[in-house]
Amino acid sequence: MDLIRLKNVKKQYKNGVVAIHDMDLNIQKGDFVFIIGSTGCGKSTLIKMLYREEKPTSGKILIAGLDVAKLRNRKVYKLRRRIGVVFQDFKLLNRMNAYENVAFAQEIFGIPKSEIHPRVLKVLDLVGLKNKAKSYPNELSGGEQQRVAIARAIVNEPKILICDEPTGNLDANTSMEIMKVLDEINKLGTTIIMVTHDRDIVERMGKRVLLLDAGRIVKDYEKGTFKNESI
Amino acid sequence: MPVELLKIMRKERLKMKAFRILGRNIRDAFKSVFRNFSLSLASISCITITLIVVSIAIILTSNVNNFADLVKKDVTIVTFLDQGITEEKIKEVEQNIKKIDGVESYEFQDKMDISKDMMESSDTFKSIMENWTEDDTPIQDTFLVKVVDIEKIGDIAKEIEKIENVESVKYGEGMVEQLVAAFNVVKNISIAIVIALILVTAFLISNTIKITIFSRKREIEIMRLVGASNINIKIPFIFEGLFLGLFGSIIPIIITTYGYIGLYNHFDGRLFSSFIKLVKPEPFIYMISAVLVAIGILVGMFGSLRAVKKHLKI
Structure with missing residues (x-):
């Protein structure tokens, strides 16, 4: 198809x-x-x-x-x-840590916190950033920031x-x-x-x-x- | 499971979802006011200054209106009846006054009662009037007539004058009309000032918030990118405007409340003479406070909405 x-x-x-x-x-x-x-x-x-x-x-x-x-x-x-979109310049919100950046894409749909939490951890794990969930974008390397962006793009399962x-x-x-x-x-x-x-x-x-x-x-x-x- | 029950459950779920989105938005808006504090402060001071001026304008208008009302209540058509009028004729005159449109109330004053009052009020009067009897007193029986609409007092006075056995009427001709006209001018000007101020503030706040939002263009872009609908994006900004308005109205309310109570106590409730009475602080200050909060919130929300719309492709 x-x-x-x-x-x-x-x-x-x-x-x-x-x-x-x-x-x-x-x-x-x-x-x-x-x-x-x-x-x-x-x-x-x-x-x-x-x-x-x-x-x-x-x-x-x-x-x-x-x-x-x-x-x-x-x-x-x-x-x-x-659809999820990933850019060259990551487009992360600097005032939010990695976890919040990803959760943000779910929160705006009114998904309950109890459902957001496991999903965000799952996608952060998928991109290999589970242990950096609390880091802010400026504390992450370029590659890590891009992985956060990818996690955010896929968290809604596009x-x-x-x-x-x-x-x-x-x-x-x-x-x-x-x-x-x-x-x-x-x-x-x-x-x-x-x-x-x-x-x-x-x-x-x-x-x-x-x-x-x-x-x-x-x-x-x-x-x-x-x-x-x-x- | 029956279909009805499923429908109800779905409805409940949607309601919960809406509440969660709303809760998140309110929380975020509140945080955002403090996060962008310097810019928020600009908006808040803008609202504060205008609301203070608005408050002064409201206080002035209300007091002018209050004074006008008091004066209007005091204005009376004094209707002098013919000398030596009989009881029956007085009744007739009373019936005729009753018939006139726009008469609020009337009161009959017997000439002997009037002279008694006058004699009690001063010794000079007493010495002169002591020997006047009912038949040779120059004082006339009168009706004191109050009107509903002070602007029609002239017409009503003329109608009363036409009634049989009415000798003449007095109501401070000319002066009353001028006073009424002056009150109306003051009232209209203050209303115009208040409206103009509100519009100017809304515009100023809108521009201030526009700057705030420009610095958050990226945030809006990202929200759009991850699939936030326009309303999803607008709501936090609208709440932010609401909070800005709310915070902006705190100082004006404090100033108005304590300032007005202080003013009222200082002048002992009247200005220049006992003739001009000030509006009592309670519940007046509560009313003004409510109006200020309402204006602050509305102006903040409107300004914010106007500003955010620019960045949304609608």
């Missing part, structure tokens, strides 16, 4: 720049997809449309049965509750996890640690879409890879077929 389906999606910004040309794309439930391409190729625009930060100019985007293109701004939260250059600020070793965490989350059934510049990582992970150029998918590599030298 296709979890994400794009049909004839076009995105033109107000200044006239066309970021995405007639794009068709199907992503299945449980997939792990990398999106790569040079700066300005439209990969950020593509995923921004997936979590409805941007609206497509034309075309259809279906995510888990929800027509994202038709979603009104005030209803965006309905989509956001089904079907899809969107990662916008999650390793962009991290060194190679830390990046691989993050990738291991993401791989594990993927194995638990969450579909992951990740934008990255780091082709070494992409090659080592051996997943499906979409290569974008000038707003079009120029190549769709099957699992394990991507080689860093091939482009």
Whole structure:
């Protein structure tokens, strides 16, 4: 079953720049997809449309049965509750410790504390930060902060996890640690879409890879077929 | 399990959920006031200063109104009847006064009673009036008429004057009308000032909170990102505005309460002469306090809502 389906999606910004040309794309439930391409190729625009930060100019985007293109701004939260998003700059709240940052994503839905507590501990354990639950973001390393962000993104058990250059600020070793965490989350059934510049990582992970150029998918590599030298 | 029961349970669960969200929001809003203390302080002082001015305006208006009411109550149409009028004729006049619209009450004063009162009030009067008998006294029987609406006193006086056996009427012509007009002007001006002040404060607070919220743009962004609905985001800020208003009204209430009681006691309840009476502090100060809290809260909430809306894509 296709979890994400794009049909004839076009995105033109107000200044006239066309970021995405007639794009068709199907992503299945449980997939792990990398999106790569040079700066300005439209990969950020593509995923921004997936979590409805941007609206497509034309075309259809279906995510888990929800027509994202038709979603009104005030209803965006309905989509956001089904997907988790991770960013390069983590976007953690500095006044809250790791535990609170993760619990925050649950509290706003009015979930009782007794239910939040085990879930938060579970996801912190999953990202390997159970013993740093009480640390504040400024006391954590970049990799650890990103893991908190991932924990926050998955605590609501989203079907899809969107990662916008999650390793962009991290060194190679830390990046691989993050990738291991993401791989594990993927194995638990969450579909992951990740934008990255780091082709070494992409090659080592051996997943499906979409290569974008000038707003079009120029190549769709099957699992394990991507080689860093091939482009 | 029967469907009805399931429905009730679902309803209860939703209610609990709403309470939990509300509780969390109130707690967070309270914390946030102290966390962003310097900015909160700016909003609070803004509210405080305006509320003090609003309070002064309310005190002034209320006292002017109070004074106006007292004066209005005292204004009477003195109706002089013809000399040597018979009892029956007096009854007739009374019936006619009763018939007039807008007459609140009337009171008959016998000429002998009036002279008795006058003689008691001063020795000079006594020496002059002592020898006047019922038949040769120049004092006339009178009706003291009070009206419902002081602005119509002129018309009513004219109608009374037309009644048979009424010799003349007196009600402080001219002076009363001027006084009423002056009171209305003062009242309207103070109401305009209060409304203008409230609007200005709402605007100022909205801007102050806007700065506060700008520093928390990131927080709003993250809330949106993890799936908070607009109302979810707005509520804590609305409560924060409520708390700012609440805290902002504390000092004005203290100043108003103790200031007014002090003022009242200092002047012994009247201003300049016993003619101008001040409003009694109780329950007046409670009323003002309630109004100040209400204005503070509403203005705080409104300002906060206005500010947060800018950062929400609606």
